[in-house]
Amino acid sequence: MQSVRLHEVALRDGLQNEAKVLSVAQKRSILDSLIAAGFRDIEVTSFVRPRMIPQLSDASEMVAALPQVEGVRFWALVPNQVGLERSLDAGVQNIATFMSSSETHNKKNVNRTIVESLASLEAVTRTAVAHGQRVRAYISTVFGCPYEGDVDPASTLRIARALLDAGASELSLGDTTGVANPLQVQSVLRYLEAEGIPMDVIAAHFHDTRGTALANVLAAWQCGVRVFDGAVAGVGGCPYAPGAAGNVGSEDLVNLFEQMGVETGVSLEGACHAGQVVETHLGRPLPSRYHQFWQTSQQAEDTLLEAKGA
């Protein structure tokens, strides 16, 4: 049986974009529901400067409170050397670095050129690996940049090669603003593969801003990608734009793959339940399509049960 691995980012990429700041206890209840659903790679927080992202300023506390679960890896985002040291102090075993393929986006996001970011993250990666950490590298705006438009795949390739050489074990290619299309996804992936980047180090990170995430997931899967990032309930859209969708829903990924006979190791019902926990804590309707379908089905069942009871 074929399988894929899902990387859950609701607690990090999801919550960092939300107006409401959750407590550690609330985050733990989300984490527990994610573990119960069967997620085995869960990104729990970020060691960026606490002032920058107050939603995740409790990173050390979150990490200290992590349970030990056989087979589950917890990940934390690390922006630079300072973040790395905080993550090492906290005892984090798996870190994720991030930078952009687009010069302008990278500059706006971390106030560095690509060359500067790359030098810094190569050093971070080497140090992390030397300390026994596993390193995932996010490369964002791979399929398009809100400032520059088209992004040269050669930029992605240079970053990919350098970070793999430095010791990263996984590259997560991000469609940061949801502009990718399936033919482009396949074209970029085939280019990277032809240039020597093996598909088994690639993860695909799609946002569902325009509803195209699952089509892009399918396209990436057809090219041999077997790791997919998602966030339950699709959390992570901009809270100031009510209709804007964020990360592709983990439920959507689980449903698509399980329907295709591809194992995810995650229970669809469990993922839906975890999405409901996130939505309850945030107190706003979340956009994942399967999440919405599941809620509607639940309501219909409740109505039926009430009718039977009456």
Next chain:
Amino acid sequence: MQSVRLHEVALRDGLQNEAKVLSVAQKRSILDSLIAAGFRDIEVTSFVRPRMIPQLSDASEMVAALPQVEGVRFWALVPNQVGLERSLDAGVQNIATFMSSSETHNKKNVNRTIVESLASLEAVTRTAVAHGQRVRAYISTVFGCPYEGDVDPASTLRIARALLDAGASELSLGDTTGVANPLQVQSVLRYLEAEGIPMDVIAAHFHDTRGTALANVLAAWQCGVRVFDGAVAGVGGCPYAPGAAGNVGSEDLVNLFEQMGVETGVSLEGACHAGQVVETHLGRPLPSRYHQFWQTSQQAEDTLLEAKGA
């Protein structure tokens, strides 16, 4: 340049599932916006018994009021010989018949066995073609049935062959309840093609109930399907289930294909505007993902303009 043809069903498949009944004038304003957007195949109404679907009981009036537009084909749904005669009286040039691949769904939907429906629709098709009408045949529940579960593709093949032999020029394969997955779509299409059904008579009709419509569209396109059904704003979900999505949004189709460099002949902005007209008339938020993205973008632009004006 590659191209696909979109078949717009908002006025028929969309409105027939809505609680609110629109006036002929409201429907005409939708139709005008669809024509302005560049849709060239527009299903405008249904000649089922008016009592069955009050939303479309003004079929003859709608047809009488149709404009003459170079290159635009208007379609009407016809259930049987009586509906066919009404459509001929009304001067309809393009009709669509419908039946299910699943015995139980067909029985529940039209109170006939598949054998009975097929005999009736073969006769309807022959008569229609003899009168110079073009005939499209909907085959529903091709990818799964809410009553039976799996549906044997051999049933779809038998219906497809019989209706093509009778003179149908297009077969629209329907995922009536949104349960199809991309691998299944490809497996069914390849089976039909291997059995002699050419892909250039196939249209794909996906519902986005579980968010998988565009992935299924991509899968069908990869198999050579070049006609896709959609409804602007994704109208057509059950009005009693708020989160339930209906037809795949025509905007979603236009965006996906145009992003892939595949021509649709339809303006994305125009399709979004038409979706807005439908939503305004129905007075409820509609589910197409691109429709929601476009609305959010519009709101953001309005806010920006207001801020600049202040």
